[in-house]
Amino acid sequence: MSVINILLVEDEDSLANFVSEELSFEGYQVIHARDGAEALDLYKKNQSELTLIILDWMLPVYDGITVARRIRKTSQIPIIMMTARNQVTDKITGLDTGADDYITKPFDIEELLARIRVILRRAEQLALLTQQPVIYQYKDLTLDTTKHLVERFGEPIPLTQKEFELILELIRRPEEVLTRDDLLNAVWGYDYFGQTNTVDVYIRSLRNKVDYLPENRLIQTVRGVGYVLRSAHD
CATH class of the missing domain: 3.40.50.2300 (Response regulator)
Incomplete structure (x- = not known):
């Protein structure tokens, strides 16, 4: 070890x-x-x-x-x-x-x-994920696992590790509502001791970077449930 x-x-x-x-x-x-x-x-x-x-x-x-x-x-x-x-x-x-x-x-x-x-x-x-090249795309949002790169409208978005993992979970399952527990388990693990409002804090930070144009927001809140990657215009 x-x-x-x-x-x-x-x-x-x-x-x-x-x-x-x-x-x-x-x-x-x-x-x-x-x-x-x-x-x-x-x-x-x-x-x-x-x-x-x-x-x-x-x-x-x-x-x-x-x-x-x-x-x-x-x-x-x-x-x-x-x-x-x-x-x-x-x-x-x-x-x-x-x-x-x-x-x-x-x-x-x-x-x-x-x-x-x-x-x-x-x-x-x-580290294992980056060895398997996968490019996810939803609308004008792109995520490249190998390059550890997220782009919106063709422009790179600097994200922290946890922000990257969050948007990865959302873009892997677009238009599917993920509960806060789903995201906690996926990004922080089952033995994570935090409260579900931790997800809200990270989502807010992620939105400031990804959804910087109010008219083109992709990270939607489903009140009382969780979050979903979905265009507001759909």
Whole structure:
């Protein structure tokens, strides 16, 4: 089994020590950074060996948002954002910077471990998917699994990993209504501990990028049920 190296960025030593010990107990190798500048430095030095980043939002020197944005310029490494902020707008800000998932403080360590397992499993599945060239198209929306590329009106749309997985599930089953549980199970996995409103947060972020023209929206809400990829003009 290959070694899984995790960069943990957290300035509160007591929490960092606790999380590091739990991750080590689970067999993960942990590198700890105490501020944003150290995080970027350690990331550059260990980039080829790192598998995952657990990143606190509120950090000295550079905050987590800045760190995530800089890393996303060159890498799609999975990032879990840790934050005490629980407003939807704050969560969307985190997602827009490139975070693949978020966990709100205080949290149970089992929840964090579950999210890590799901992200790693999904990364393996997507790696296999990209080896099998498939291009999905619905109306003016195109998704290329090999290139990990989504286009609307012929223009590329930069998406986070989770946003890509969400739109992949929708475009694979166009005009079929998918419940929030369907999407949670498909994108986050059965052992995901989040609530179904997590899907709503990610869909909102995805819409801001894919449905930027109100008159051409494709991601439709089916009230009380879930979401469907369907043209509003059909």
